[in-house]
Amino acid sequence: MKLQFSGHESFICKHFWLKKGYDFVIGKGNFNAESAVIELGVGKNMVTSISYWLKSFGIVDHQSQVTQLGDFLFHDKQGVDPYIESLATIWLLHYSLLKTSKASIYTLFFNEFRKGRVDFTKEQFLNFIKRRMEDDEQSFNEKTVGSDLSVFIRNYLNPTYKDTKIDIEEDFSGLLIDLDLIRSFKSENAEGRIVDWFQIENKLQIDLPSEIVLFAILDNEMYGKSIPFKELLVGDNSPGVVFALSEEGLFNKIETIVKDYKGIVYTETAGIRELQIKRTLNKWEILHGYFKN
Known part of the structure; x- marks a missing residue:
């Protein structure tokens, strides 16, 4: 482009x-x-x-x-x-x-x-x-x-x-x-x-809602059902890159997402960290849910 x-x-x-x-x-x-x-x-x-x-x-x-x-x-x-x-x-x-x-x-x-x-x-x-x-x-x-x-x-x-x-x-x-x-x-x-x-430092970004992070993940056409943590941290247009999140900051957001949304799972096996999206989620409904609360 x-x-x-x-x-x-x-x-x-x-x-x-x-x-x-x-x-x-x-x-x-x-x-x-x-x-x-x-x-x-x-x-x-x-x-x-x-x-x-x-x-x-x-x-x-x-x-x-x-x-x-x-x-x-x-x-x-x-x-x-x-x-x-x-x-x-x-x-x-x-x-x-x-x-x-x-x-x-x-x-x-x-x-x-x-x-x-x-x-x-x-x-x-x-x-x-x-x-x-x-x-x-x-x-x-x-x-x-x-x-x-x-x-x-x-x-x-x-x-x-x-x-x-x-x-x-x-x-x-x-x-x-x-x-x-x-x-x-x-x-x-x-x-x-x-x-x-x-x-611009990578930080925890405490005032960044996890719903905005999840929207950015679901909105990324390059992601599949299993997304490596490293890709979420440093990949193009990833949450880590876009929102200047530290590794701890991104992990905290993912922890909240996994807790709040059924069908999203974080796994760590043999040193491989992944976010798995096991069901279809509507990114706009997620935003609506955040803003109406």
């Missing part, structure tokens, strides 16, 4: 934009129409950005049709969390952002770049993307990818870190910062210069 960068007009996804955009699409709004600025109550560049984030988070598909996830969350009557009041919803949206792969930088970071390091600088990540694009024989535009990288960091990082060109108040409205995934600190680089470093 061709790697895609930009489209957000340098705006992070704000907390209320997905619901606003969903309602606009349901109301037959046209993001390309001049009236969109008035109907959405934002500037022209923000209209473009809202349209981009709707597709990136999987709220609408590539044909701008509302998805099952969009209706599940934001429908006026049946939506389980239209105003994104639950942290579980943000975890679910984070998962969907990686799964759709429209915004390639998120998938690249969690599934590839981060596996080799915990701490990183912008320069290191930028160089990784450059090499990756060259391997795929794609042209690399440093300005475009650099802008994408800045938005990526701002989407997750609590705005104590501040780019001098960015309005810090704007960043406090970011959708993903409550996940507390990225930390920042200053340290010397290889040349002895003090630079900004960033860090």
Whole structure:
């Protein structure tokens, strides 16, 4: 799949934009129409950005049709969390952002770049993307990818870190910062210069519901009825990778899943650890069960 960068007009996804955009699409709004600025109550560049984030988070598909996830969350009557009041919803949206792969930088970071390091600088990540694009024989535009990288960091990082060109108040409205995934600190680089470093640690992720983890497992088309623990920990789009879970954190989530759902069994035989799904489960019913409680 061709790697895609930009489209957000340098705006992070704000907390209320997905619901606003969903309602606009349901109301037959046209993001390309001049009236969109008035109907959405934002500037022209923000209209473009809202349209981009709707597709990136999987709220609408590539044909701008509302998805099952969009209706599940934001429908006026049946939506389980239209105003994104639950942290579980943000975890679910984070998962969907990686799964759709429209915004390639998120998938690249969690599934590839981060596996080799915990701490990183912008320069290191930028160089990784450059090499990756060259391997795929794609042209690399440093300005475009650099802008994408800045938005990526701002989407997750609590705005104590501040780019001098960015309005810090704007960043406090970011959708993903409550996940507390990225930390920042200053340290010397290889040349002895003090630079900004960033860090995503694998943790227990205590505030991540096991139902969101189970949804991500059932939603992964690559998994069969028996899934090795290692695949769940480090495989592409695995719970361990997507949610930055430590080995203990993933094991704790699986323990809860096995306890709460009949037909799911965790086995450990001769050093081989597996999660076995012995009956058909509806991933959407599992989410409904979580949000109605």
